[in-house]
Amino acid sequence: MDGYAGKMVYADLSAGTVTIKTTPPELKKQYIGGRGFGIRLLTDMVDPKVDPLGEKNVLVYAAGPLTGTGIPLGSRYEVSTISPLSGTAMSANSGGVFGWKMKKAGFDAVVVSGKAKKPVYLFLDNGKAELKDAAHLWGKTTGQTTDAIVDELNDMSVRVSCIGPAGEKLVLFACIINEKARAAGRGGVGAVMGSKSLKAIAARGDLPIKAADEEKLNIVKDRVRKKIEDNGIEKALHNYGTAVLVNIINENYVLPTRNFQSAHFPNAENVSGETIAKTILKKPKGCYACIVQCGRIHEFDGETGEGPEYEPDWAFGPDCGIDDLKAVVRANNICNEYGLDAISAPATIACLMEMAEKGYVKHPIRFGDAKGMLKLVEQIAKREDIGNELAEGSFRFATKYGHPELSMSSKKQELPAYDPRGIQGYGLATATSVRGGDHVYGYMISPEVLGAPEKLDPYVTKGKPQWVKTFQDLTAAIDASGMCLFTSFALGPEDYADLLSATTGMKIDSAELLKVGERIWNLQKLYNIKRGFGRKDDTLPARLLNEPLREGAPTGQVWRRDEMLDEYYTLRGWDKEGTPTSEKRKELGLT
């Protein structure tokens, strides 16, 4: 008993077979689980030259050893694949209940390869796995699919992770949705699932998940629970959800507005977490074993649903110049139903809005047009009219019309809700992210804006490369463990190391934890290099390097890449091109 379910499923959709294997001990030791398992298995199995939407790409679902062990906020699973949007080795993280159910069904990971001749879904059932016909589910939304599978299996305990029509239509930023509203959101993992004609994975089971040392684990559990409960930060997440960030980011003058043309939205209050709590919030909602409950259940005008989280709230709101909260929430709900990444979809619409306003594309949409925005979301999901072009993401769209500089993306993946010009370390973290534009692969907003674990001056570059490296490595390890990243506001590396040691029986201290994270990071990096990525790609849109902010305290700031990148590479043990040296590869066992 070591926190692992002990088995992995290999589903070859071309052959129509499923094979169950034992989870390898060396994989556990070197990569822990979750993102570590996913990236290792992906990079072992897939030639870097393959087309992400071709039959030879694979899709890996993996939970961590802390997923489903009853540890507070231990609920996560990861979906890893080659991203059709960014082209990087991608791993997208989701919460809810599915990760726990996958392990209760008996599996640490599911590895999907090939392409089914007709739509199928994979049913994980108490140690067994089978492919089932899904032709009748093709075309259905994520909610309809989930209900239909639960109905036909006639068991309310079944949990479903699936794609919607956007994944079927290979929208490059289609996501995977579990329990109707939790998303493995980024990088187009849903498009890869669609390319394989895999509609869903369903899980049922009641197999035990036991720790190596239950007594010790209970002691550590109590300690981390107290730290989370005593931390004031987590209380605000419960009361106001992640959208509580809208006001503080806006007041810092780093809230990207109208496709990053400015960084302050005068009407931000209208879409803030405080306004959501006051107007449409029905109740908070949490994932499995969550004591924070940052999720929102909303209700208005006879509609109910989940969210919005901060990122889609910002992206459909200020980034599109929209302050109509109900329109923002409806757009987010469409993303959940159709299975669209609710960052890339609105950010691509914001790109279109700027291009249309400047006359580069002939289209009636303008910033602030909520009705037009809602129509575009559906068009993207269905690949209808201009939605077919937008479904390729903002970079490909803007490039097609001769203005790639108006895509606010890095490595072709749309940037999240923070302006790097006023947050230097965050800029470095997202520019060097091994999955493309991103905020959760090293959340530098925490020290640079929120002041945790300590306050770092966001305008200063000195010292930031070391912080970025540490945050990136720690996050990779947390993503491998199965814990929610939000625990990192309250917990330190020693807490995760103690949880992992008690659960797995392996001796893991803080240094070893960070080493595993560094190994995962470098493995993703090395694979990306084989796919053609290099120093030229570790950057941000020219606007952020050349056009100074013009409002508030950060007036005059641009993102200063050249002050940080070389130092960052040196700290990582990489050469000037950003390639891990042979010494570094040897140190990490990646030779």
Add this chain to the structure above:
Amino acid sequence: MKVHVKAFATFREVMDNQVEMEFTGGATVHILLTDLTRRYSGLGELMFATPDTLRDFVNILKNGRNIHFLFGLNTVLEDGDVIALFPPIAGG
């Protein structure tokens, strides 16, 4: 001189969302916050660890700049300043 104060998140549960305050020259952020804690019961406990120290992760902005990178609680107020008060918050 006049200063505009904005409160956010859980601070709104104990004080008005927005407050206009008037001071004579030389007033500091500390003086402003002390005035507010006298005016609003419960605010001091949420904001201060000791009478001279903010609680961990409380962030006070003056015109968009965290006072931690100015002169902390001794940051001098100026006419027209916007002071934003944030309790510990997070997201992502």
